[in-house]
Each structure stands twice: as C-alpha cells, then as structure tokens.
Amino acid sequence: MSEKNLEDILKRVNQLKITSETSIVSLINSLKNAGFNAKRLAMACEIYDEMINDEECIKFFGLAGALVPAGMQRVVYDFIKEGFIDILVTTGANITHDLAEALGYHHLQGGNMNKDDFDDSQLHKAEINRIYDVYMPNKVYKGIEDFVSKLEISDSQMSVSSFLNFLGKQLPKDSQSILKICEQKKIPIYCPAFTDSGLALQLGFHNQNINLNHFKDMLEMVNLAWDAKKAGVCIVGGGVPKNFIMQSLQFCPNSATYAIQITMDRPEQGGLSGATLEEAISWGKVNEKAKYSTIISDATIALPLILWFLKESQKKKKN
Amino acid sequence: MSEKNLEDILKRVNQLKITSETSIVSLINSLKNAGFNAKRLAMACEIYDEMINDEECIKFFGLAGALVPAGMQRVVYDFIKEGFIDILVTTGANITHDLAEALGYHHLQGGNMNKDDFDDSQLHKAEINRIYDVYMPNKVYKGIEDFVSKLEISDSQMSVSSFLNFLGKQLPKDSQSILKICEQKKIPIYCPAFTDSGLALQLGFHNQNINLNHFKDMLEMVNLAWDAKKAGVCIVGGGVPKNFIMQSLQFCPNSATYAIQITMDRPEQGGLSGATLEEAISWGKVNEKAKYSTIISDATIALPLILWFLKESQKKKKN
Amino acid sequence: MSEKNLEDILKRVNQLKITSETSIVSLINSLKNAGFNAKRLAMACEIYDEMINDEECIKFFGLAGALVPAGMQRVVYDFIKEGFIDILVTTGANITHDLAEALGYHHLQGGNMNKDDFDDSQLHKAEINRIYDVYMPNKVYKGIEDFVSKLEISDSQMSVSSFLNFLGKQLPKDSQSILKICEQKKIPIYCPAFTDSGLALQLGFHNQNINLNHFKDMLEMVNLAWDAKKAGVCIVGGGVPKNFIMQSLQFCPNSATYAIQITMDRPEQGGLSGATLEEAISWGKVNEKAKYSTIISDATIALPLILWFLKESQKKKKN
C-alpha cells in the first residue's frame, strides 16, 4: 500500500458529541467514526444489522459465559424472538440457569454491596453459590431435580438438541425462557458439552440408561453449515460454542460472510476463546472477504447495546 | 454474616428488557439489577450522579490513555463544560493530541478496514504513526512545533498547570478543546509527567532554559485535597494520573467519599493501573465507607455512556 | 484481625537473588517469599508437591487450551508418566493434536519470524491453519481420517473415555503421546465436549451410527469424586475440563483439599475459566481449608517450570 493509497483510504476520526438528540442509533453511527473498541462495537452493530437484512444469511449464535445469572436471559430471548438468531449453540450452564428462571427461581445480587463484602465460606454454609457478584441458592438444584424426575423421555438416544426442544415444550406458553422461545420459533439449540452441567447430572441420576446422541447433533450442524448459502456468526464469550460453530463453518461452501465476537479473552496464549477472527480465515471458517469485528468487552455491556441498536434500526426499516 | 442476614441483603437479579421505551436512563437503572460489569457500569453512573449532586464534593478526574485520538475529545470537553470535573489530571500525550485537534489537525482511522490491513513499515514510510487502529500523520508535529515556537512564555519557572492554562488562552474562543474549556471554566489541569510528551519535546527544543515547576503542581494538588470537605474521583485508564490523584487524596481529611475507575488492566501483577479501589482503602486514599465501582471496560465504550446518562439525568433534575 | 495479629502473620519479602548455585528448586523456594504471580507460582509448586506426597489424594488434572501445538505434549506426557495425574479431563482439540503428533505429523512455527509476518488469507490458500503463532497443515486431517477409517470399534455406545483408551491401544508402544501413556498407566481421560473436535468429526463421518455414551463418563467422574478420600485439582486454562472436574468435586465428601489453576482469563465478566478458586469454595467444590493458588500466566511458561520443579523435588525425596 503506497502513501498515496493511504491518503485515499484513511478518513477523519470524528470527535463524538452527546446531545439531547442522541439515540442509540445515532450514538452507534458516531462511534463508527471513532477508534478502539468503540469503533469495533459500532462495526459489530452494523454487521449484525446487515446480516439480518441479508435474507440468504443463516445466523449462527454462540453463547458461552454465565449470561442468564447476570440478567441477560431476556436479552437473548429477544434476539431469538426478533428473528436475529437462526441456530443457537450454548453451554449446559446457560441452559441450567435458563431452566431455573423458567421454573420460577431467581438469581440474586448484592445491591449496593460489593463482591468482596461476601465471604465464600459463609456463602457455602448458607448454601448459596457465587458466580462472581451473582448468587444462586442451592435449592434451585432441588427444583431442577424435581422437574427432571418427572420428565417422560420417549427416546433415551435422541439428540441433545431434540431433548432441549422437548424440554422447551414442557415449559408454560408464556415462559420468557430461551428454551421456550427456541421451541416456539423452531430454532435448534446445540449443546456439545451438555453433560458438563447441573441439568445433565440430574438427568443422568434419574435416567441411568440415557445416552443422548451427541454425534447426531454434530452431523446436523455440519449439514446446516453445508446448506447455508451465506453464513453469519455472532460469538459471545468463546468456549465450546465458538469452536462447535467454527468447526462446522469449515464445511460451509463460502465460510462465514459475516462474523462478530464479543470476548474478554486475549489471543497470545493460543486458546480459541481469545483467538482473533483473522485466525479463523486461515482455517476457512471465516471468508477472507468477510465483514468482521471483535469487541473486547464484557458481554453484559455490549450485548444489550447491540440488541437496542438492532431493534431500533430494524424498526426504522419496517416503517 | 449469617444466613439470615444474607437473605435480607441479597435481592433478585432482574432480567433486563429492551423495549421501544428504553432510554439511557432506564437502561442504566435496569443494569443496576444485573451482574458483572453491567452492574458496575450502572453503579458508576449512579455514583457519579450523586457526586455531582453533592455540592460539597470536589470532583477529581484522572485521564490516561489515548482518548482524543479515539474520538473522545468532545466527550471529555463536555464533562468539563457541564461541571462534572473540578480538577483534571492527565498525560502529556492527551494534551498533545488535544492541541493537535485544536490547531486544526485530525486523527484518522481506516473506515471499514481492519487494523491488520495496514503494515507498520509502510505506515512509517508514509510518515503516519499508528495508535492501535487510529493514525496520526507526522506533519501534526510540525504544526505543533510551529505553534510552540511562537509562544511567548513569561515565566520559565511557572508550574505545569499554569503553563497549560496559558496554552488554553492562546486557543481561539470557540475551540472545543480540553485545554480551552479548562481555561474558560477555570479548571486546573495537572500533568505530572509532562516532559514525557511530544509537546514538551518541542517546548524544550525551543526554550533551552525552560524549567516548569513540577513540585509546585504537586504541592498545589495536596492542598486541594487537604481543603476538600468531600472528594470524589473518576479514574480513566490508570497510569500517572491515577497515582497523582491518589497520593494527594491521602492528605484529604476524609479520603475519597466517591470513587469510580474504568480500566482494562488487571490487579494480580501489582501495577497501580489495575489495582482495585479496595486496595486504595488500605492506603487511606479511598474512605472505607466510600461508594465505589470499577468498570472493566474500554473507556471508549463506557465513557460516552456515562456522559449520556449524566446529561439526561441532570437535565431531569433541572426540570 | 487486629494490628497485633497482623504483625504476627506478615513476614518479610525476601529480595530474590540469582547466583551460580541457583537451581529450579532454590528459585521456586525463593519466589515463595516474593509477591504477585511469582509467589503464586511458587505456592502452586509447593501445593502440587504436597499433593503428590499425600498418598490419599486423587489428582484431577484439567487441560484446556492448545498445549500440544505449542510444544507441551511431552510435558503433559511426563506429568502422567511420573504419576502426577490420576484422572485427566481435556478437550477434543488436545486429543486431536496429540493424535496428529502420534501419527507422525508435526505442528509448525515461524522461527525468528513474528506472527504478524504471516497473512491469514495466504495461509488459507496454502492449506495451513493458524493457532496464534503455531501452524498446522490441513493434510494432518487427512492422516487422521485415514487412521479413523480403519478403526474397528467394538461397541458404538461405549463411553468416550473407553473409546480414548481404545485409541491409545492402537498407537505403537513407544509413542510419546498423551493417549498412549494414559492407556499404559491406566489413567482415564474424560472429554465431555468430544464432538467438538476434528477427531470426532472424522469418527462421525465414518461411523454414522456411533453414539459414544457421554452420560456414562459423567456418572463415572461423579463416582471417582465420591470415592476420593482427598481430592487435589490442577486446572490448566479453564474451559469445559475445569467445570467438569468442579461439578464432580461437589460430590466429593470433603471437596478439593488442594487446588491449583493456571489461567490468563479474568474473573470480572463471570465466566468459569477466569473464576477464582475462592468462588469454588462457595459451591463446595474446593474446601474452605484447602491450600490453593491461581497463577495468572500463559501455561506454556508456568507448566514446564512446575514439571521441572516437581521432577527435581521428587527426585530428592527418593534419594
């Protein structure tokens, strides 16, 4: 790239101004002209918006982390309800916490108290489990056990995603859980590390012969990627959901055309959660011409902002 | 803390809902009932708001990082203009970049290009300096040199803050620079590592006998802290500005009553930038009863959101 | 804790001295008297040593990340060979890379070149996959496919750990792979997210009816924890292996008595990989009286140092 080219390509950073007219859409549009993670957040919003508008695009969404305990269940629910997710891949933990809320239990926090105001030994004695600054009473597991013990599982060798769809059906119609809305909108949920969860433990304790077919899920995912004319991917937090989507996208004829990830992990130690989207290009998981953006941010900050932007932006288009 | 007490203290995590009615104020209020950095961001907003409403409180603001190049000059400008900052401590770099914009130069970014699309050797040949994904042409320094060479400095031994006030006076009335608004609003700017900047280099080259009095600034800061009935502090990015404020607050009769920090650094390696606000309690820099919140976030995301919240929240109070 | 108590508890930081007599054992012993991650590394070495010397202790080892590609296959192999691991939990990726090396393939690196000297689009064209600064030619997968296509799997519903034991048996006696040494030393390998791997993909493509029983592994792990008089745990990199060990340890009568983790993730965003070991106390996964240490470090630096220390330290005891 010559000096001449650089002058053509580079453009002014605009100094962002917050006014009484500022809206989430105008804010994000302004941040597009800024730098660092502000720009990356704005690019992610723009790319996701384009992904939604592109009717050929199958939208894969990878959800790791403990987002339901942190108050993000309804945010994920809305991503699904609004049609912003076509295929969900998540962890057993997220499903366990989603189910807990669906069964009427709640996660807790310390109000104006800080995390360090609580002692883990005392929490243990009080049978309260800590997830950073969020707390879950142990009794939640008893509720899940109760629920699980009554399930009538028709086929002990169904795929995990079929089982999760079946679970969704057991929940009341108006449940605002991820399991329910996925079942209602026919969005498949994949959970490759399902046995790594409190829900699976209860299931295994009560159904010693259960052998949900994880390979069936794996092959289904490959087929979904294979059939996708265009693929878009949004990765929240990395982990197994990221890799499971990415390994499938290797079989997508054009790899991912759009890619977003939100993570706090870093790339230098070589773990997949922190790996850049550029790295995914070398594997043929993301197309070299893809539009992509990685936001280094806690998802509890970035995800509500992206949802807010998308809802407002899509509303405008409908009007 | 007994189990009984825990039940009294802990409260429900509310599952956040984005609606067509969502505003920045309602969003932040909802995040107060969430977890992780979302809650911390909400707490920081609430604490800053309270700090503004508390007429006895002197508001110290530490600004490290390269926020002007990333498009945040006007955000900082507005914090000052709105009266949200009483004393600013910053780096020579921030002042240099602020001056560059004030003199009509601009920072650049790559539009839809990603950082990795640019090669640093080629940027060097093109005389373009990179700050992550923001770019500054070398010619900016020539402009600064020009400006500096014409300065008529009345006292080569004035304090750094007096010099920065003098600099502000040289800028046009309508300049939307940090230097100008601080001069207009009589907000002192301290810059303990001033000679660690491009501006100071030019100043030294053109004024071989200059010896701005850094000790005078240091003692002034101690006096400001000493005289503060109440102190509030907002630290952006850590570094020397954080330590300079914190070392002064040790002399504040009540230490800081309110404390906020926004950082991406972590505490375990013992550097001050990543140190927790709890640690500052042991030093008597932050009061043990202080309200405080650390947000682990890129400031380019958190700072505009806090400003937006504060402007809306303060507007409501005025009405 | 009163001031008096503090004086009794706190002890001098010794200023570390490197001499011509320095050995790995003396270095680690000195670092015990230092601060930050140096002290944490030293504590981890000491705790692991004690874990080995404690004959009642069952040693669980969780291995995430891409350690085999980064040259750490033989380090993990030696942990197993020396008897430092009783139960291994790992990712499908680690097994795939281990198998690749066992089949005679190699991971590559750039010598004196830096990561940024390689372009991901060109790597993709050259069919070379990047893992940060390590590279794996695509042809490795063809070798794995070849190997997998010839496997004669006796029971398509065996557990994943039985399958991995079977795999180990297919490898030559002198193979220095993790799969082989585990089979030879009868160390079970659990891999809860097995279908999230290149190996499982090949296995699924060639055995459409395979349904390895993940639930059997899960229940076995719970039983192993249940039967452990004492449990010790070393977590490398977090991920599913960490959670799978930790969820099982909830059923261990005394929770973990010793706990070590090596991670670069941070706790504030609430993900399990970065969660502190204190948090695990609230869940009853780690005993409140446990000896524990978290090292914030790339495992490729910390793990060889720990192995070196343990080998020297154990050798001394034998003599």
Next chain:
Amino acid sequence: MSEKNLEDILKRVNQLKITSETSIVSLINSLKNAGFNAKRLAMACEIYDEMINDEECIKFFGLAGALVPAGMQRVVYDFIKEGFIDILVTTGANITHDLAEALGYHHLQGGNMNKDDFDDSQLHKAEINRIYDVYMPNKVYKGIEDFVSKLEISDSQMSVSSFLNFLGKQLPKDSQSILKICEQKKIPIYCPAFTDSGLALQLGFHNQNINLNHFKDMLEMVNLAWDAKKAGVCIVGGGVPKNFIMQSLQFCPNSATYAIQITMDRPEQGGLSGATLEEAISWGKVNEKAKYSTIISDATIALPLILWFLKESQKKKKN
C-alpha cells in the same frame, strides 16, 4: 508469500522435554522451538543476550510496576551490576520502594495466607498499605521523611537524574539498592514523573523552593538516543518509562535494533503500556528490521528467568 515459501520458512515445533540434565539455558533453547509466550520468552532471552554481546548497542531499560515490593530489587540490581543496563528509566514509586529497602525497611507478605484473607479497612487501621498481596507499613514513610529532611541539596534546580545520583551517594557502599548500584556504575536513572511519588512529596514538603529540572532530563535522553549507534530496549510493564524511552528513540538515527517488552496489558484499548512493538515501528521508535519480542507475563515470573538465563549464558562465553 507463496505456499512454496511457507514450506521453506516454517519449521517443526519440538515437543519440550524436561530431563535431569535440564538447565535454564537448555530450557530456554528448547522453548525457542515451542509456541505462544514460551517462544516469546525464549526469543526475548536470545535477543537480550545478543544485545549484550553487541558492543555498539546502548541498552535502555524501562521499569514500571511495583517490582521492589514484590522482591525483585536484587534482580534489577544484578541487571545493572552485570552491565545489562546502560540507561534506566523508572517510576517514582520504584525509587521510593528501593530507598525504603536501602534504609533498612522491609516489604511484607502473608506467607501461606491468600490476599483475600486481609481486610483493607483493618489494614488501614493497622497503618499497613497494600500492594496486591504485598504490604508496606506506613512507618516506612516516616523513615523516608527523616532521611529526606537531612539531605543537603546543593542545587535546587538540578535535573532529576542528578538528584537521584546524589541520593545514591548518600547510601552506604554495600547497599544493594538500585540507586546505589546506578551511582557506582555511573548508570543514569531517569524518572519523568518523579513528583508522582512519596519520595517527591517528602522532598517538596521539606524544600519548598525545590524545582528539579525535568526538561534537562528530557533533553539529555534525546541526546543519548541521538548518539547511539545502535539502541536496544527492554520495557518492563509499560507506563511513563516506556513512552519516555520510545519518544527519545524517535531521535535515534536507526531507531531500536533490539526490543523486548514484558507486559500484562493488552493492545486493543489503545494505551501505550499494551501497545505492540510493531506499532512502535510505524512511529520510527523501533526499526522495521529490529529483532523484537513481547512477553505477555507478570514480570515477577519472566524477569528472574531472563536474568538467570543471561548470567549463565554470559558466563559460558567468558569461559
């Protein structure tokens, strides 16, 4: 770069083996053939060794962070004593802590206790200041005050580096402090943010007219860089020391030929501490043909290993 070229460039990752013959030199040499931060650490060792062997090279060393409290005073001392540093740039904090140890005070740590076993409010009451998991009693400051109050400063406008040299002269001959060894070996210490320190506060309180000339230091540094045929740089922890060295190297005819940095900060938020060495190439601070390596590690782990390697490696050359 064509596929053919890639095959020529890429080389095998060697699986590291720890044996009874392993020495620090053989370990580092093996890690050179590994990946991730292990390789980066090995490259840093190799580059530093070459820097020492290159007689034309002026070795700049930037030291931020709280390394003396963490037990690294003697490590830095030895870097200077062995001739591995020609110019030291550091923070006021490091000098304050170095002086404290030189005056016979000590930093403290909690032995087998963990950081979280101490409460910051109680530490405050006990007049003990916390630096992550290291503790410094407040009385240290009284000792420093005592020392400072007796200083007879000949020239209140000398440069900061002259003052630090003068300080070193006040310390006993056998003091193993950084200040002393720098004075003895005539290694200049620059400290651009000197007034941001406990030592400077005491100095200012007792010498109201002091005005150490920071600009003189700044111009001296530029001259040192200007005169360097070759420059090598080792940055520990970033901060002002990093920028002060880097801004000077812009005036070095060939920029830095060798560059090493050890940091836990990350680049994406645009702060200088986490900025890559590639970025420094765009500024002309590091030569595009330089040998360079960034280690993402706590310096308390990496620095002793590098010193150990260098001492052994240099000893071999002498024999």
